[in-house]
Amino acid sequence: MGRAPCCDKDGLKKGPWTPEEDQKLIDYIQKHGHGSWRTLPKNAGLQRCGKSCRLRWTNYLRPDIKRGRFSFEEEEIIIQLHSILGNKWSAIAARLPGRTDNEIKNYWNTHIRKRLLRMGIDPVTHSPRLDLLDLSSILNSPIYNSSQAQLDVSKLIGIKPLVNNPELLRLATTLLSSQRENPEFLLQNPQENQLCNPQVQNQFASFPPNQLQTDPVQEIPSCTTSSAPSVPCLNKTQLLQTNAEQFPSNYTSFGCQESQCNAWQDNVMPSALSENLVPMPNYDYFGSDNNQPFVDPLLENSNFHPSNINNQNFGFASVLSTPSSSTTPLNSSSTYINSSTEDERDSYCSNMLNFEIPDILDVNEFM
DNA sequence: AACCTCGACAACCGCAGCCGC
DNA sequence: CGCGGCTGCGGTTGTCGAGGT
Structure with missing residues (x-):
């Protein structure tokens, strides 16, 4: 298969485009359409190869391109689609009107990928990096050895497909950090140390091994905040109240019922542990002027929709331990609202990974 | 002020696949 | 069916500006 000669011809310019070149390209395409990219530069009077013109147009000059920072919604969609599609940037871009594959790819590599790595999540597999x-430490932990433990951690081993389950990472990280920070933590109230997240339990129980080597879509457990409406835990007011009571501010729960949360909070939650935990705000930033809700027609009627995030209680916390999280005081709860710092996105991302694939999103079309 | 480092993003490179001849 | 042209795509590199020393 012969390769098309491109910019290796003498006299063809490379590198950054000048405003004049941009204008020439825009004018020509607006008048004639791009037609054959190969002949376009000559007809448009540009000393560029067709490929360069095409890239410049599709990635930068196209009038429908949305520029500027990615919104939370867009970021969420990117992460979710990437977990399904992998590095199919063009397919992901097709779900994000106004964004180019190049832009998404760059954003992934410079922002999301690093954030996931920082969170201990493999950006390729979207799995917790158990390595x-x-x-x-987990296997030797009291919770593992305890007869009270309802979590069969041994199933962690060899459960690759559970990989898409951030709860696993949360659990493991929490166990580890809690054990390190406070070795007595799990011994203090063994009767109350049961993991109260039915999702976690159910996931461990409901994934027979033969289901764990299936296609990517099936690998994604139906573990989702939207499927767990009964995990109110704490709202902002409660969190503030908790702070007022000198309770650990950065605390979380395992998605338990409120009464259970409180019991855990009252009896189990060690202050040391809290230092490494990420508070999960109840994000209502979608009311922000800067974040017009994006509605993908394909997703509009599905659970897989950014607006559902409003209905998802993010008090259902992520307990991912991040180095930067410990310095964030929760006292100023408003800090989280309509904000978009990297740290907050760290927390947010952990929930983004917690999703279900809607039926309406026919991922097979990308496969 | 000069230099260095790093992050962000635009642009390029090269491969793969489609399509027409 | 094979060949060559063309486009799309993903990985990589280059450039530039901001911040730090």
Whole structure:
């Protein structure tokens, strides 16, 4: 298959485009359409190869391109689609009107990928990086050995497909950090140390091994905040109240019922542990002027929709331990609202990974 | 002020696949 | 069916500006 000669011809300019070149390209395409990219530069009077013109147009000059920072909604969609599609940037871009594959790819590599890595999540597989965890610590932990433990951690081993389950990472990270920070933590109230997240339990129980080597779509457990409406835990007011009571501000729960949360909070939650935990704000930033809700027609009627995030209680916390999280005081709860710092996105991302694939999103079309 | 480092993003490179001849 | 042209796509590199020393 012969390769098309491109910019290697003498006299063809490379590098950044000048405003004059941009204008020439725009004028020509507006008048004639791009037609054959190969002949376009000559007809438009540009000393560029067709390929360069095409890239410049599709990635930068196209009038429908949306520029500027990615919104939370867009970021969420990117992460979710990437977990399904992998590096199919063009397919992902097709779900994000106004964004180009190049832009998404760049954003992924410079922002999201790093953030996921920081969170201990493999950006390729979207799985918790268990290699970063000291599994022996988990296996030797009291909660693992306890007869009270309802979590069969041994299933962690060899459960690759559970990988898409951020709860696993949360659990493992929490176990590890809590054990390190406060070895007595899990021993203090063994009767109350049961993991109260039915999702976690159900996931461990409901994934027979033969289901764990299936296609990517099936690998994604139906573990979703939207499917767990009964996990109110704490709202902002409660969090503030908690702070007022000198309770750990950065605390979380395992998605338990409120009464359980409180019991856990009252009896189990160690202050040391809280220092490494990320508070999950109840994000209502979609009311922000800067974040017009994006509605993908394909997703509009599905659970897989950014607006559903409003209905998802993000008090259902992520307990991902991040180095930067410990310095964020929760006292100023408004800090989280309509804000978009990297740290907050760290927390947010952990929930983004917690999703279900709507039926209406026919991922097979990308496969 | 000069230099260095790093992040963000635009642009390029090269491969793969489609399509017409 | 094979070949060559063309386009799309994903990975990589280059450039530039901001911030730090």
